[in-house]
Amino acid sequence: MPAPEETEPRKLDWLAALLSYLLPGLGQVLQGRIAKGVLFFVSLYTLFFYGMALGAMKNVWLPPKAVTAPLPEVDIGYRNTSIFKAEGALKSLAYRPQFLGQFWIGAAAWPAVLQYLADTPPDNPQQGLPIVGRYMATPPDEELQRLQRDGNKRWDLGWVYTLIAGVLNLLVIYDALAGPAVKDDEEVEKAQADANAKKPEVVS
Amino acid sequence: MNLFAVSIYWDLPVLLVVVSIVYSATRHDRWDRIFREAFRWGTQIAGFLALVGVGLYLLSTYL
DSSP: OOOOOSOOOOOOHHHHHHHHHTTHHHHHHHHHHHHHHHHHHHHHHHHHHHHHTTTTTTTTTOHHHHHHSOOOEEEEEEEEEEEEEOOOHHHHHHHTTTHHHHHOGGGHHHHHHHHTTTTTTTTTTTTTTTTBBBBTTTOOOOHHHHHHHHHTTHHHHHHHHHHHHHHHHHHHHHHHHHHHHSSOOHHHHHHHHHHHHOOOOOOO | OOSSSGGGGGGGGHHHHHHHHHHTTTOOSSSHHHHHHHHHHHHHHHEEEEEEEEHHHHHHHHH
């Protein structure tokens, strides 16, 4: 049996990768791997929204400038020398690094980005965006403290689930981009047969 | 120990099943291999968690 490295590398499918970022599995559906696409979609959305439900739908957000402006600067440096100062979205991510993983679930996490861009404040329950309202807006401190105190650890477990769903979608995006990590025997044999067919016949 | 008490451990099977099956499906395209590898990963993760759980239980009970 030929070794997998003897076959040509697969062509990268950037459109499918983008679609799988938007909706988990959509890229695989485009490629004709419909059942696998549906499996990814159902599995990852189940995990993501199960995690959100564990946290009373209040564990996915990116703090806007209204929240981070009064907070101390995030300054990465060595001893007294500043190397990098996080500002804007980077400062928000420094204060809510969980969102770096949650973001990769795709469109399901976009309301948090919209709330960040709209600078929705946490302290005004009446203020929200059209359509999404205050969904994925930064919750007020008192509410967060209540959820953590009374949630029997479920609020924290919830954001872990949403983060894992987002990170797992990175694997799904890679599967759409370059195919499964392990080439199946049939694919290796077909590639080998194609390569042999291309070889010119040796005339003795 | 009341196993049927409301506990966060009852939320773990969802995570275990999804992680096993999604990871395996990104490694293979053939369903028999996906399910075989998912089962292998699922049992290994469950075994590891059970081992940690038993270890912690013994530590908290007898230490």
